[in-house]
Amino acid sequence: MGENSGRIEFYFDFSSPYGYLGAQRIDELAASVGRDALWQPFLLGAVYKKTGAEPLVNVPLKKEYSAIDMPRSARKLGVPFVFPQDFPMATVPACRAFYWLEREDAEQARTLAKALYHAAFADGRNISAAESVLEVAGEQGFDTQAMEAALGDQEIKDLTREKVEQAIEKGVFGSPFLIVDGEPFWGHDRMEEAMEWARTGGW
């Protein structure tokens, strides 16, 4: 395993429209440069506390722009997009469910992540509450009884907090955010560039 065979770290928040768009293609992009993607949800809310930044939709002008750009970007990719009525959404339960599953099977965690994103941004469902996360998980055939217990488990809470802290320590502050061989790339519109970095070793 050489230096360039590492996984591409894919950081995202479950309430992030651009994270949703990135999630539609990160696996394919990573595969195109012979890599696997490591999905790592985090909490933008924790970042905003640290940076004083605000969700796009709270910022005048940026809000109006993103209302144009988000659906336009989705049309370009040919993926469904609706802006959730309740926004931004709390994403702690979604994160915990993800990391609980991931401990056993990263593939299953990724399946849940895709389903949650689809529920939020293709179907417009509010995935804030633990009940909503369990509902989506149930539709995917996951063991929702075990998941419900896990969502209240201190160990899973700690694991999730740790994962979010690790992301912030690595400098992650937006969604999506990629790290390729230690090099950070912020934004859905930089994903191709990140792949070029993976392929070429940088410039």
Added chain:
Amino acid sequence: MGENSGRIEFYFDFSSPYGYLGAQRIDELAASVGRDALWQPFLLGAVYKKTGAEPLVNVPLKKEYSAIDMPRSARKLGVPFVFPQDFPMATVPACRAFYWLEREDAEQARTLAKALYHAAFADGRNISAAESVLEVAGEQGFDTQAMEAALGDQEIKDLTREKVEQAIEKGVFGSPFLIVDGEPFWGHDRMEEAMEWARTGGW
């Protein structure tokens, strides 16, 4: 003149590193889709007052990221880049000088804009003060005596304020920012997409 023959509006702030990068290639990009670029400096400071946003370099994490991303983006384009010691810079004098020149000759205004950007981000000079703007203008052979008078002229002050207000009314909030046939594109990393819009008529 059809709907798609209009100029590509290129908004930028003279203190914006990504605006500098955009300025290195907007003319070539516009020409590649058969268009001309309309250079329109504005004042990010006026936008920040309205939106409550802050310069990149005041935001933790984003600051560290941009210190990596700015020179990396410049390397990719093969253009020189130094981060000015004094940052952010005041850009009111630069804006006024630009719009004074533009009234007579847009080509000359563009030449001054390029020289100011080069002074700031290739040579690391502080272009905040009227004296610095005049110095750069003098190096380009402009009539600095007439320019100095113009910088204090109420008519030029009003014209500049008006231009900045018009930009904000159009939704411009970042630098660079392109408007193509009424469609807004924010960011140096969206310039190719904006050209695709110009070429295809959108999606």
